[in-house]
Amino acid sequence: MMIAFPEAVERLTAALGGGPSARLAASALIEADALGMPRFGIDLLGEWPADTAPVSKDVNPQATSWRDCSSCFAPLAVAAATLELCTAARRFGVAVVFLRGVRGFGRLAPxxxxxxxxxLIGIAGTEGPPFVAAHGGTRPVIGTNxxxxxxxxxxxxxxxDLASSSGTMADVRSARAEGRPLKDGFALDGTGQPTRTAAEVAALLPRGGQVGSxxxxxVELIAxxxxxxxxxxxxRGVFLLAIDPGGAAEAVDIRNTLAGLQHDWxxxxxxxxxGGGLSAEATLDAAFVQRLDAHLVRMSAQRGG
Amino acid sequence: MMIAFPEAVERLTAALGGGPSARLAASALIEADALGMPRFGIDLLGEWPADTAPVSKDVNPQATSWRDCSSCFAPLAVAAATLELCTAARRFGVAVVFLRGVRGFGRLAPxxxxxxxxxLIGIAGTEGPPFVAAHGGTRPVIGTNxxxxxxxxxxxxxxxDLASSSGTMADVRSARAEGRPLKDGFALDGTGQPTRTAAEVAALLPRGGQVGSxxxxxVELIAxxxxxxxxxxxxRGVFLLAIDPGGAAEAVDIRNTLAGLQHDWxxxxxxxxxGGGLSAEATLDAAFVQRLDAHLVRMSAQRGG
Structure with missing residues (x-):
């Protein structure tokens, strides 16, 4: 039994407590599954505990804010921060929110x-545990950022959605599982030498050399x-920044300039x-429905529902 | 006769009308010369005309602002915008200024x-005439950004200070003048094929492939x-964005975290x-002094002084 994307979002939104933040978090996770990236999808619901602190609502969001998300379910915390940032950027013209203690929340794109x-113009970045070496370096110092x-x-x-590293540790694990060699320029071993052997990887390399580094x-400096x-x-540390281009008024024709750039590009x-947005007609397969059901049942049981 | 960096800045600051914006513009230009980048240095004073509109001072800078700089001397306009942004970011926590019609102003780093x-955390980007192809593309669509x-x-x-292209048209011109071949992955010819011949260059390539692209x-989308x-x-279009991390208060020890990242890196x-900052003990050589004098004499004559 397939399921339509909107219906899957509906069901998960309800399980996450309903409301706009739950809807944004649910659609971000389900979209990742639909795009073939289950690592960033509903498997993250495994982190969902009924006793998570509810995401605190900031009814009067400021232009800059810092928030510790370590006791929140991360996809909900990032979604709530995104929606509050939208309000703040409209009020102030530009706003930024810094989140820390963020566990797995999926992709930035949604x-x-x-x-x-x-x-708005939305900009975001996330840092994480050190897996990636500096350009010219030999040891991991920053995340895939x-x-x-x-x-x-x-x-x-x-x-x-621009990765700054050659790949992820998940790529290394799957190469190892499948006995595949890694690409050139992908990773270093424990002595700081290039390696194509997944089992030897001690550090990933930045993407494109110095520019990715x-x-x-x-991203590390900001987030x-x-x-x-x-x-x-x-x-992890995550930042979200939003700019309201409305202040440009008639001085800049943003919509036509954007369309012109797209045409030229x-x-x-x-x-x-x-960024992998889905149409409302997208569907997810039976295996997904089974996984979603399992999560919903467990979540309901944890809530004592 | 050599000249000390601070003395050169003093002289040019006076010639640019004095005050903090003139000082920032003067030191940015002179620093570029001291770093061996005369293209971004005092040669830009060739654009200085006595009848330039004075840079309008915004005594009450907003969190977001848009400004047409086409009738201003660009280094002064960018400097004035930077100093006003500093005031705005301290007041609002985060602020951004968009400049357009900006002629040569030098490097972003100063x-x-x-x-x-x-x-503050200072972030800036600049776009310009299309010299660089998209990754996988065949024609120039954006600037070196x-x-x-x-x-x-x-x-x-x-x-x-991170370039998004493999190099600049100035690199192509100097390779052509010296009869040097270009590096691999640097440029495309008029048919969209890779070329190492400077005279054939129709487009530069993005730095590091997709990541630079x-x-x-x-940068093109923002600026x-x-x-x-x-x-x-x-x-050109230029944006400057500043974030005041003071709002983090005790939640984040920014100074020690930065020092720790630097150590790890x-x-x-x-x-x-x-970013090529100079010490106050830096000096510039006699050839620079001669060029500076020539500019100062011309500027004084144009002012009728």
Whole structure:
């Protein structure tokens, strides 16, 4: 039995307590499964405990805020922060929220896309445990540290989700499981030498050399240092930033400029990134439904429902 | 006759009308010369005309602002915007300014460093005429689009100035002048094929493939689309964003976390980027003094002084 994407979102939203944050978290997780990235999908519900502190609602969000999410279910905490950021950015013109102690919450793309849905430019980054070496370095010092940006709506929408490392430890584990060699330039062994053997990997390499290395460092500086995520054993550091371009008024025709850039980019042979949004007609397969049901049953039991 | 860096800054600051913006612009230009980047140095004074509109001072800067700089001397306009952004970020916690119509103003590093001097996280990017192809593309669609970030003070300060392209058209011109072949992966010819012949270059390539391409696209989206710089024949789009981490209060020990990241980064074999700041003991050579004098004489004559 397949299930339609909106119906799956409906069911999980209810199980997560309902409301806009639950809906955003549910659709982010289910979308990842639909895109073939179960690691970022509903398997993260395994972290959902009934006794999690409810995500505190900030009814009067500030332009900058810092929040410890270590006692919250991470996808809900990131979703709630995203929606509050949307309110704050509309009020102040620009706003940023720093989250720390964030456990697995999935992909950044659905959250920055939600900010774009709100008419904002959404930017986000996340740091994590050190798996990636600096360019020219020999030991892991930062996480895989992706940076994401979304803006626009409809056909010209853009959603960039840019990893700063050559890959992830999950890639290494699957290469190891399948006995595959790694690509060149992917990883270093414990002596700091390049290796293609998954079992020998001690550090991943930055993507594209120096450019990925400095991109990863930027994300570490914002999410890890300013946001306080670095070295926190309770979870990652995440930042979300939103800019309301409405203040440009008539000075800048943002929609047409975006459409023009998209045209030039695609016409010049580039790929316009959309961050994997799904249409409402998307469906998920029977294996997914089985996994979702198992989670919903367990969640209901934990709630004593 | 050599000249000490502070004395050169003093003289140019006076010629630019004095005050904090003139000082920041003067030191940014002179620093570029001292670092061996005359293209971003005092040669930009060739754009200085006595009848430039004075940079308007915004005595009450907002959290977001958009400004047309096409009638201003660009280094002064960027410097004034940087100092006003510093005030705005301290007031609001986070602030962003979008400049358009910006002619040559030099490097981003001195401006984001000035924000870091003010205790802020400074982030900036600039777009420009299309010289760079999208990853996988065949024609130039965006500029060389650097992204810069600075934070911290003293020994642990970090200043990243990250180009998103393999190089610049200036690199192509100098290779052509010297009859040198270009590096592999640097450029495409008019048919979209890789070329190492400078005279054949029709497009530069993004740095590190997809990662540089998407980084350049992010900068284009912020500075070019949201800021309105894209396609403006009067000059580039530039954005400057500043975050005041003071709101973190005791929750995050930013200074020690930054020092710890720096230690890990360097200890793991990475290079800690400092963005080429100069010590007060730096000196510039006689050839520089001659060029500076020529500019100062011309500027004085143009003012009718």
């Amino acid at each position: 959250f920055v896309r939600s900010l774009a849905d709100g008419g 992706p940076l994401a940006l979304a803006m626009g709506q409809g056909a010209e929408r853009v959603v960039i 400095l991109l990863g460092l930027m 890890g240092v300013a946001g306080g995520g670095r070295g926190d054993p309770k979870g 695609v016409d010049g042979g580039g790929h316009w990134p959309r | 401006f984001v460093r000035s924000l870091a001097d003010g205790g 650097p992204l810069a970030l600075a934070m911290g003070q003293g020994a642990e300060r970090v200043v990243i 998407l980084l350049g696209l992010m 070019g689309v949201a800021g309105g710089g894209r396609g403006d024949p009067k000059g 360097v200890d793991g074999g990475g290079h800690w980027p400092r």
